[in-house]
Amino acid sequence: MKVVAFNGSPRKEGNTYEALKIVAEQLEKENIEVEIIHVGNKKILGCTACGSCFKTRDERCIINDEVNEWIQKMKEADGIILGSPVHFSAISSTMKSFLDRASYVSSANRGLYRNKVGAAVVAVRRAGGLPAFNQLINYITYAEMVMPTSNYWNVIYGQKPGEALQDDEGVQIMRILGKNMAWVMKLIELGEGKIEKPEPEKKIGMNFIR
Incomplete structure (x- = not known):
C-alpha cells in the first residue's frame, strides 16, 4: 500500500514537514x-473555472503543470495526506490552488x-489552526474519502523549523493519526x-435562485 502526502509549506522542511514525517x-x-x-514552493495557478476538464474528462487540468502529475499520484495511492501551514487563518495559497484544481x-x-x-x-505558530484544518477537511469530505481521526x-504548534517537535501533545496527535x-x-x-x-452517483447540482 502507498500513501502520498502533500506539503503545502513554502519551507521544504519546516513544521508542516515535521508533522507529515511523524505520521509517515x-x-x-x-x-x-x-x-x-x-507543493508550497511551486508556482501553481488557481482554477480559472474554464470547465475544460468536464469537456475532455481525461483526468487532466488544461493548465499543464505539476498538478496533473499529482492528480495521478493521488489516483494511484491508497491514502492521501494534506498538510499546510497557516497563513492568515487559512491554508497556503499554493496548496489551495492545487487542491481546487485537483478536486x-x-x-x-x-x-x-x-x-x-x-x-x-496543519502547522501553526499561534492561532488560526482550526479554520485551516477545516479547509483541508472540506476537500477530503467532498472527494468521498474515508477519514481517520x-x-x-x-494541529501542531511551532514557528521556526523544528519547533513543532517540542509540542508534545501535537507530536502525539500526529503519531496517533498515523496509527x-x-x-x-x-x-x-x-x-x-x-x-x-458503493457505486458513484451522478452529482445533483442546484442553486436557490429561481
Whole structure:
C-alpha cells in the first residue's frame, strides 16, 4: 500500500514537514510506503473555472503543470495526506490552488479519490489552526474519502523549523493519526473483493435562485 502526502509549506522542511514525517513514520512501521511531495514552493495557478476538464474528462487540468502529475499520484495511492501551514487563518495559497484544481478534475472524472483514506494536518505558530484544518477537511469530505481521526484536532504548534517537535501533545496527535490511518487502510484492504464499494452517483447540482 502507498500513501502520498502533500506539503503545502513554502519551507521544504519546516513544521508542516515535521508533522507529515511523524505520521509517515507510523505508516512506514506498518509497511505502508509514503511519498512526501513539496507543493508550497511551486508556482501553481488557481482554477480559472474554464470547465475544460468536464469537456475532455481525461483526468487532466488544461493548465499543464505539476498538478496533473499529482492528480495521478493521488489516483494511484491508497491514502492521501494534506498538510499546510497557516497563513492568515487559512491554508497556503499554493496548496489551495492545487487542491481546487485537483478536486475539480476529480469531479469531472466520477471521483478519482473516492473511498481512499484521507487525512489532514496543519502547522501553526499561534492561532488560526482550526479554520485551516477545516479547509483541508472540506476537500477530503467532498472527494468521498474515508477519514481517520486522532485524539484531538490535527494541529501542531511551532514557528521556526523544528519547533513543532517540542509540542508534545501535537507530536502525539500526529503519531496517533498515523496509527489510525494505517489501521483504516488495512481494514479496507482486507475488505477488498469481499465487500463491494458503493457505486458513484451522478452529482445533483442546484442553486436557490429561481
